Amino acid sequence: MDISAPWTTYEQWGKRYGGIIYCTLLGQELVIINDEEIHHELMVKRSSVYSDRPYLRTNELFGLDWITALLPYGDEWRLHRRMFNVAFSKRASEKYKAVQMKKVHQLLGNLLSTPLDYPKHFATLSAAIIMAITYGYDVAPEDDPFVDNIAGLVELFVSAMTTERATLLSAIPLRYKKQAAECRVLARVVLEDPVKYVRDRTAAGTATTSIVGDLFEMELGDDSASRKDETVKAVAATVFLGGAETxxxxxxxxxxxxxxYPEAQAKAQEEIDRVVGDARLPEFKDRDNLPYVQAVYLETLRWHPIKPLLLPRKTTTVDVFNGMYIPKGKSYPSAMTRDEKRYPNPAVFNPERHLTAGGTLAEGTSSQYFGLGRRICPGRHIADQSIWAGVISILATLRVGKARDEAGHEIDFTPEFTKGLAPHPKPFHCSIEPRSSKTAQLVYASVGAN
Ligand code: HEM
Structure with a gap:
């Protein structure tokens, strides 16, 4: 097994052995779910059994045991989720749409000025949205101290976090002692520094609205009040860890x-031209009238999911499923990304699979990329808004395609993907140009106005 990309192995096993598989990895027992229906049955209908997370000794060793996604199913996790519900419910997320669109317009400006730096511009956009919402903080375009610290932590975190890696780390802990000590120090900085920024600005009377500010105001009214301070810091730092890279x-x-897939791009742009026109940039209110763009968005989540294993769960009691004995306390990574029964030719990017013959959105196509049940991703509404805003705005204003060599021939390439926590394409050759001088003007006017 390639421990940096175990889903590729699980995918092969799924084809050979079916929707649910038992295996052992260096003595640790795993149950792998490869089928969306089984996943739904276990994580939603039997959620009281499947909502714990596997205990990884590395979480404590690396000083990362405050991250919401790693907490055991219990009171501390419940308090975190209460705070997430206040900050990121569907309704609460609506109020961030304006700041998200503003940051996306800055992204468009950056892509027009230095298109080849697109990986950096996407990273800046993600960090800018999360930091503005969470701490009311405007990130610096380069070398932002908060962002650099968190990026360093993410790197160390990735090396410790996956079940498969943690199993190996626990088997040879001494090799990772120095890395763990470094991570513990950095984790404390990431928890404390941005919250101190909010507190200093509140004391000076210059604070803007932020999730941290709102959570400090939240009435807990029970014995959790004494844990409020640490929990707010942990929730806020989790937001960055969960939201920026993804x-x-x-x-x-x-x-x-x-x-x-230039034909998918052309169809989406034809729809935008017809529905939105070229006199303004698209807005969130246009979303329901753009089913093809929505299908492109859904297919982007499906085609190369950035959490191909979701996050592993653990059972709190034994269970029996379809006559199979499910042991207590075992890990359940899920690898359903390329379920051929559900998605014929899964390696092909095909937005049409999310549409009816009449071009409207097909029922039940929004799938499980954000997980399911009690531990479903609490940031899914805000993530959905950021991604959609990015997708629609790029489609409306830019034309992307293969880069050309000096003789004008398209440069072909084979895409490569990073491995790790949020696997994504490695930088590839491409060209990014304004669709017209009018769309470029709209972008510059919007960036200038903000
Ligand atoms: C951008 C795309 C994102 C994707 C694809 C994604 C995906 C996921 C997935 C698959 C899980 C595991 C769910 C499960 O166990 O069933 C998860 C958990 C989580 N996500 Fe996200 N996420 C994204 C963005 C975000 C954002 C923006 C935030 C913060 C605002 C966030 C915060 C979390 C947290 C805290 C958990 C752990 C929940 C728990 O254990 O109770 N995620 N996410």
């Missing part, structure tokens, strides 16, 4: 799809 990774997948 959003940038998905936009890279989208860009790659548009370069490799």
């Amino acid at each position: 959003t940038a990774a998905i936009l890279l997948v989208f860009l790659l799809a548009m370069v490799l």
